[in-house]
Amino acid sequence: MSELTPINFTRGVPAVESFPVRDITKAAVAAMLDYGDSLMQYGSALGFLPFREWLANWYGVQPNEVLTTNGSLQLVEFLSYHMIQPGDAVYTESPTYDRTLTLLRRHGATIVGIPLEADGPDMAALEAALKKRVPKFFYISPDFQNPSGSTHSLEKRKRVVELAEQHNFWLVEDAPYRWLRYRGAEQPTLFELARHRVLHMSSFTKIIAPGVRLGYMLGAAEVLAKIAKIAEDTYISPVFVAHGIAYEWCRRGHLPDQIELLKKLYAPRLDACLAALDKYMPDAKPTRPDGGFFISVQLPEGAPTTAVRAAAAKRALNLADGLAFFPNGGGERFLRLPFCALTPAQIDEGIGRLAESVNEVRSK
Numbered sequence: 001m002s003e004l005t006p007i008n009f010t011r012g013v014p015a016v017e018s019f020p021v022r023d024i025t026k027a028a029v030a031a032m033l034d035y036g037d038s039l040m041q042y043g044s045a046l047g048f049l050p051f052r053e054w055l056a057n058w059y060g061v062q063p064n065e066v067l068t069t070n071g072s073l074q075l076v077e078f079l080s081y082h083m084i085q086p087g088d089a090v091y092t093e094s095p096t097y098d099r100t101l102t103l104l105r106r107h108g109a110t111i112v113g114i115p116l117e118a119d120g121p122d123m124a125a126l127e128a129a130l131k132k133r134v135p136k137f138f139y140i141s142p143d144f145q146n147p148s149g150s151t152h153s154l155e156k157r158k159r160v161v162e163l164a165e166q167h168n169f170w171l172v173e174d175a176p177y178r179w180l181r182y183r184g185a186e187q188p189t190l191f192e193l194a195r196h197r198v199l200h201m202s203s204f205t206k207i208i209a210p211g212v213r214l215g216y217m218l219g220a221a222e223v224l225a226k227i228a229k230i231a232e233d234t235y236i237s238p239v240f241v242a243h244g245i246a247y248e249w250c251r252r253g254h255l256p257d258q259i260e261l262l263k264k265l266y267a268p269r270l271d272a273c274l275a276a277l278d279k280y281m282p283d284a285k286p287t288r289p290d291g292g293f294f295i296s297v298q299l300p301e302g303a304p305t306t307a308v309r310a311a312a313a314k315r316a317l318n319l320a321d322g323l324a325f326f327p328n329g330g331g332e333r334f335l336r337l338p339f340c341a342l343t344p345a346q347i348d349e350g351i352g353r354l355a356e357s358v359n360e361v362r363s364k
């Protein structure tokens with residue numbers, strides 16, 4: 001089988017062919033010629049002001065309610081410095097983004113995973129957890145969540161906000177996939193439902209490219225100022241050169257077209273993934289997201305992900321373990337399928353190999 005071409009369903013990376021290299025190059029030249037001095041100098045730890053103004057205008061907030069950092073993961077790190085003392089409780093969805101778990105653990109948080117259903121957190125489990133211990137914050141990803149692909153219903157969004165108000169904890173809403181809705185109606189963000197209660201995070205990683213290292217947070221100015229102080233003590237100011245280039249690209253009006261281009265590229269990949277699962281694994285019951293980067297599958301009884309991974313590796317199919325996404329254990333049969341960086345033909349071939357691998361493990 002060594003002649004098989006490798007297929008990677010491992011990381012949630014964007015498709016290389018989506019990178020707007022030509023327009024970013026033009027934006028880079030213009031930005032450096034027009035205001036290169038400001039980009040080359042130290043600046044505010046909150047980020048490059050013209051870009052914060054641009055984002056503020058896009059979202060309908062004030063510039064001091066926008067903080068930009070070198071990628072959005074770093075926001076989780078700074079926020080953890082700001083909010084967590086060792087032993088403090090933090091809620092996450094279960095499963096959740098594994099790198100956030102790593103950072104929360106690094107800060108000594110006691111992580112309570114709230115089981116995630118197809119339409120958002122299990123509300124009975126959330127209410128039961130709140131009776132035991134109120135968290136500093138609930139890290140939550142209501143749109144096309146990494147790793148499950150689930151999207152929260154309006155009803156659950158409203159109830160989560162109500163509970164946060166009632167019990168007085170923060171909601172940290174991580175929404176880098178929200179831009180990428182391929183069909184269906186958009187729901188309001190938690191930030192739109194309760195600005196004073198929510199810190200909203202997003203990123204240009206999935207829109208322009210990871211290489212610009214551009215994340216941002218929207219939230220109360222006084223909280224952002226405190227997080228910016230931690231940023232300042234860490235790196236003085238974020239990478240203005242990269243952020244200035246992204247700003248110039250946005251200022252030139254490329255963002256809406258880029259989002260449309262991504263939707264046209266990725267929607268058929270989502271459809272191909274669902275169609276292949278229906279064809280090769282009709283009992284799989286995958287999540288059926290309307291956007292984003294991920295579908296997830298609960299593998300059948302007798303097919304733990306670790307064993308399926310090993311069987312898949314023999315077929316040059318690379319899968320990620322599901323365990324790391326679960327803060328308090330579980331996930332033995334969980335499989336995340338990031339579909340954006342594969343063509344529909346590769347997806348069909350990959351899911352075919354996955355089905356063979358599952359059958360091999362189950363027949364042992």
Ligand SMILES: Cc1ncc(COP(=O)(O)O)c(C=O)c1O
Binds near residue numbers: 070141202204210
């Ligand atoms: C939910 C979530 N948050 C944060 C990040 C980190 O993004 P960035 O590249 O902006 O640091 C990712 C990246 O995959 C992600 O999936």
